[in-house]
Amino acid sequence: MxxxxxxxxxxxxxxxxxxxxxxxxxxxxxxxxxxxxxxQRAGRAxxxxxxxxxxxxxxxxLALRDIDVSNPFLYRQGLWHSYFKRLxxxxxxxxxxxxxxxxxxxxxxxxxxxxxxxxxxxFSAEPIISIGPQPEGLELETFIAMDPPKHDVQRQxxxxxxxxxxxxxxxxxxxxxxxxxxxxxxxxxxxxWVQRVSIDLTSRMLATLLDFPLDQRHKLAYxxxxxxxxxxxxxxxxxxxxxxxxxADMARTLSLLWREKEARLDAGEAPGFDLISLLLTNDHTRTxxxxxxxxxxxxxxxxxxxxxTTRNSMTGGVLALNQFPGEFDKxxxxxxxxxxxxxxxxxxxxxxxxxxxxxxRDVTLNGATIRKGDKVVMWYASGNRDERAFDEDPDRxxxxxxxxxxxxxxxxxxxxxxxxxxxxxxxxxxWEEILKRFAHIEVLEEPGYVQSNFVRxxxxxxxxxxxxx
Amino acid sequence: xxxxxxxxxxxxxHVVTIEVGQSLMQVAVDNDVPGIDADxxxxxxxxxxHVIVDQHWxxxxxxxxxxxxxxxxxxxxxxxxxxxxxxxTVTEQLDGMVVRLPEFQM
Numbered sequence: 001m002x003x004x005x006x007x008x009x010x011x012x013x014x015x016x017x018x019x020x021x022x023x024x025x026x027x028x029x030x031x032x033x034x035x036x037x038x039x040q041r042a043g044r045a046x047x048x049x050x051x052x053x054x055x056x057x058x059x060x061x062l063a064l065r066d067i068d069v070s071n072p073f074l075y076r077q078g079l080w081h082s083y084f085k086r087l088x089x090x091x092x093x094x095x096x097x098x099x100x101x102x103x104x105x106x107x108x109x110x111x112x113x114x115x116x117x118x119x120x121x122x123f124s125a126e127p128i129i130s131i132g133p134q135p136e137g138l139e140l141e142t143f144i145a146m147d148p149p150k151h152d153v154q155r156q157x158x159x160x161x162x163x164x165x166x167x168x169x170x171x172x173x174x175x176x177x178x179x180x181x182x183x184x185x186x187x188x189x190x191x192x193w194v195q196r197v198s199i200d201l202t203s204r205m206l207a208t209l210l211d212f213p214l215d216q217r218h219k220l221a222y223x224x225x226x227x228x229x230x231x232x233x234x235x236x237x238x239x240x241x242x243x244x245x246x247x248a249d250m251a252r253t254l255s256l257l258w259r260e261k262e263a264r265l266d267a268g269e270a271p272g273f274d275l276i277s278l279l280l281t282n283d284h285t286r287t288x289x290x291x292x293x294x295x296x297x298x299x300x301x302x303x304x305x306x307x308x309t310t311r312n313s314m315t316g317g318v319l320a321l322n323q324f325p326g327e328f329d330k331x332x333x334x335x336x337x338x339x340x341x342x343x344x345x346x347x348x349x350x351x352x353x354x355x356x357x358x359x360x361r362d363v364t365l366n367g368a369t370i371r372k373g374d375k376v377v378m379w380y381a382s383g384n385r386d387e388r389a390f391d392e393d394p395d396r397x398x399x400x401x402x403x404x405x406x407x408x409x410x411x412x413x414x415x416x417x418x419x420x421x422x423x424x425x426x427x428x429x430x431w432e433e434i435l436k437r438f439a440h441i442e443v444l445e446e447p448g449y450v451q452s453n454f455v456r457x458x459x460x461x462x463x464x465x466x467x468x469x
Numbered sequence: 470x471x472x473x474x475x476x477x478x479x480x481x482x483h484v485v486t487i488e489v490g491q492s493l494m495q496v497a498v499d500n501d502v503p504g505i506d507a508d509x510x511x512x513x514x515x516x517x518x519h520v521i522v523d524q525h526w527x528x529x530x531x532x533x534x535x536x537x538x539x540x541x542x543x544x545x546x547x548x549x550x551x552x553x554x555x556x557x558t559v560t561e562q563l564d565g566m567v568v569r570l571p572e573f574q575m
Contacts, residue, residue, distance in 0.1 A: 118514045118536075152542050163545040164573030405508050412514035414539050421575070 025292045026252035029138075033244035036137040046136055048232050048240065049100040051451070059083045064091050069106055069379065070099045070131050072235025075353070075456050076449035081395065084108055084382035093368035100235070101132040104356070104375040105368070108382040110389035110408065112366050116357060116378050118413040120147055123357035123376055125415060130233040130454055131356055131377055135243050142297035144305075148414060155418065157285040158298060161209060161275045162422045169273070170208070174426060177204050178433045185465055190444055193463045197430075198314040205426060206306050211274035212257065223250050224307035227300045234454035247296065254299050258289050275302060309351040310423050312457035314430060315447070316349030317341075319461065320397040322443040327399045335435050341399035342427040347390075347407030348397045350381040353456050355411055380408040381456060440466040471564025475502045475520070478572040487559045493530075493568070494518040494555035504570040511555040516540040517574040518554040519547075526566045530557045544575040 039045040053073050059082045067083060074080045087094045087108045094106040107113050116123050128134050128145045143154035160166060181200055185191065203217040212220060226246040229236025238246075254276075261276050271277040279285040279298070288295045321328040331337060357376045362369065370376060384407050385394040392401060410417035417423070434441070441463050448459035475483040475497055485500040497505045497518070506517035513536045522530055527550045533541075537556045541547050554568070 114509070114512060114514065118512060148539060152539065156542060159543065160545055164575065165545065168573075405506065406510055410508075410515075412509050412512065414543065416515055416543070418543075421573070 025255050026248040028292065029244060029248040029251055032137040033241070033248070036240065036244070039136070046232070051100070051231060051235055053451070059086045064094070065097070067094065068096050068099050070096065070101050070104065070235065070453045072451050072453045074453070076451060080381065081385070084379060084385065088382060088386060093366045095368070102375070104131060104377050105370055107365065107376060107378050109366070110383040110386040113378045113380065113383040113408055114412055115365065116376060117411055117415070120414055122360055122363050124360050125151070125355070125357060128233070129355045131375070132233045134233055135230045135240055138243055138247055139293065140297035140300055141294045142301040144301055144415060151414060153284055154298070157282045158275065158278060158302070159418050161273070161278050162419045164421050166273050167422055167425055171425065171429070173208065174205065175429050175433065177201070178429050182433055182437055187465055187467045190462050190464050193318055193441070193461045194315050194458050195460070198311040201314065201426070201430065202307050202311040205310070206303060209275055209302065209306065210257070211272055211276065219249070219253070220303055221307060222246070224304045228304050228308055228455055229452060234452045236452045236455070250299065251292065251296060255289060305417070306419055306422070308455050308457055310426055312351040312455070313345050313349050313423070313427055315458040315461055316351070317345040317427065317431070318441050318463065319443055319447060320345060320348050321441070324397045327397055328440070331399055332435070335432070337399050338428055338431045339424070340401070340404055341431065342424050343404040343407060344397060344399050344401050345427060346409045346423070347384045347404055349456065350384045350409045351456055352409070353381040353454055354379045355415070380411070383408045437468060438465045439468045442466070471561060473559070473563060474567045476567065476569045477504055478570055487563065489559055489561060491559050492555050493520065493557040493559055496559055497554060504574065505554065506574050507555060513537055513540060513553060513556055516544050516553065519544055519571050519574055520552055520554045520568040521548050521571060522550045522552055523567045523569070524550055526563070529562045529566070546571040546573065546575070
C-alpha cells in the first residue's frame with residue numbers, strides 16, 4: 001500500500017493544471033486561492049457583491065418590476081410572505097432584470113414550480129443551483145447541478161448511503177444519540193436550542209454517514225455553513241478567503257479519511273455503510289479522489305444537504321408549535337400525528353428557499369416568455385404557501401394537514417432530495433423522544449435568522465423546557 | 470368489474486376492484502392499500518408509488534417512458550419489473566394482475 005500515491009495525482013484549477021500534477025489536493029486549493037488573489041489585485045476577478053442590511057420597503061409600495069426576492073434580508077425581516085403573495089397573485093412568473101445576482105425569473109406558484117422541476121429537458125440544473133455563481137476558482141462539480149445522463153450515474157453511486165434499507169439499520173443508533181442529546185439539556189432554564197439540539201444532532205448524524213471522527217463533528221457544521229453562504233451565490237456572510245480555507249481543510253481532512261479507508265479495504269477489511277466506503281466500492285466512483293472538484297463537490301453536497309436542512313427544520317418545528325399552541329396541544333394528545341407533523345414542519349419551514357435552473361430553449365410558462373439561457377428560480381418557499389395548492393390556510397401550521405406530504409421542499413423530478421427519508425426519520429425520532437421527556441418547550445424570544453436568499457434558517461433560539469410530570 | 474391484487478412486503482394481500490381508465494396508483498390509494506405514498510400526486514416526479522409487477526403481467530401494463538425510467542433509476546429497490554403505479558393505466562386486460570410493494574418507498 002502506497003499512501004503517497006493518491007496525493008501524487010491530479011488537479012484542481014484549470015489554470016494550475018499542468019504545474020500541479022504532483023501536488024496534494026489541499027495545496028492545489030491553496031494555489032487556486034493565491035491565483036484568485038492575484039486576479040483580484042489585477043482587477044481581473046469577477047466583482048463580489050456586498051450586502052448591508054437596511055429596512056426593506058413594504059411590497060405594496062413597489063412597482064412589480066422593482067420587486068427583488070433575491071434580497072438576502074427578506075426572510076430575516078419577515079417580509080417574504082407579503083412579497084411572494086403579491087407575486088403569486090399578480091405576476092406568478094416574474095422577471096427581475098437588475099438584482100445583485102444579475103437578471104432572473106421567479107416561479108412562485110405550486111403548479112408552475114412542479115412544471116419546471118419535472119422538465120429537466122427544458123430547464124438545466126447546470127452549472128449551479130444557487131441564484132448567483134460559486135466563488136471563482138472554487139467551482140465544485142456536484143450532481144445536484146448536473147443534468148441526466150451524467151447526473152443519474154453520479155447520484156446512483158452515492159444514493160445507497162441514505163437508502164431506506166440502510167436507514168432502518170441506523171434507526172436505533174439515531175435514537176440513542178437523540179436521547180443522549182435531550183438527556184443533557186438543562187430543565188427550567190434558558191438555553192439555545194439551535195446550538196444544543198439542532199446543530200449537535202445534525203452534525204452527529206453527518207459524522208455517522210461519513211464515518212467521521214465524532215469529536216470533530218463541529219467541523220462538518222462549520223464547513224457546511226461556509227459552503228452555503230458565499231455572498232455572490234446566496235447573499236450570505238462567508239468571504240472568499242474563508243471559503244478557500246474551508247475548502248483546503250476539507251480537502252486535506254476528507255482525502256486522508258478516503259485514503260485511510262482505501263487502505264483498509266485494500267487490506268481486505270469489509271466495507272462499511274458510510275459514504276466513502278460506498279464510493280470506494282462503486283466502479284464509477286472508486287477513483288473519484290483523482291477528480292478533486294468532483295470529489296469535493298460530492299462531499300460538500302452531502303454535508304450541506306444533510307446539515308442546514310434538517311437543522312433548521314428541528315428549530316422550525318419548535319418555533320411553529322409555539323406560534324400555533326393549539327397544535328402543540330393536539331400533538332401531546334395524539335403523538336401518532338408525528339409522521340404527518342414532520343411533513344408539515346418541512347412544508348412550513350421550507351429550509352431551502354429555492355433551486356435555480358437555466359432555460360435550455362425559449363419556453364412559455366404561465367403567459368411569460370422565458371428565453372434560452374435565462375436563469376429561472378423555483379421558489380419552493382412560495383409554492384409551499386400557494387393558496388391554489390394548499391386550500392387549508394397555507395400560512396397556518398396544521399400538524400394533521402391532509403396533503404402536507406405534497407410539499408415542494410424536497411423538490412420533484414430527478415433532483416428530488418436524496419436524503420428525504422433520513423430527514424423525516426431524524427425529525428420523527430426527535431419528536432418521539434421529546435414527547436417522552438418534556439411537557440413543553442417554550443420559545444423565550446424572537447430567534448435570530450440567517451442572512452441568505454437560499455437557506456431559511458436560524459442562528460439562535462432561546463428556549464426553556466419543562467419536564468414531563 | 471375486474472380485480473387486482475396488491476401484496477405488501479410483509480405478505481398481506483389486498484384484493485381491490487378496478488375501475489378502467491384510472492391509474493394503478495389511484496386504485497391503490499382509493500382502496501387504502503398501505504405503502505403507496507404518491508407524494509407528487511401522480512406526476513411521475515417522486516418515485517413513491519413504486520410497485521413490482523409479476524413477470525407475466527409486465528407487458529400488459531404498457532410501455533415505460535423515459536421519465537418513469539429516470540425516476541425508477543433513483544430507487545435502490547428497482548427490479549426488472551418495477552413500475553411507477555401512477556404511470557400504469559388500468560385496462561380490462563389487467564383483470565387478475567398481481568403486483569407487489571417494495572419494502573420501502575424512496
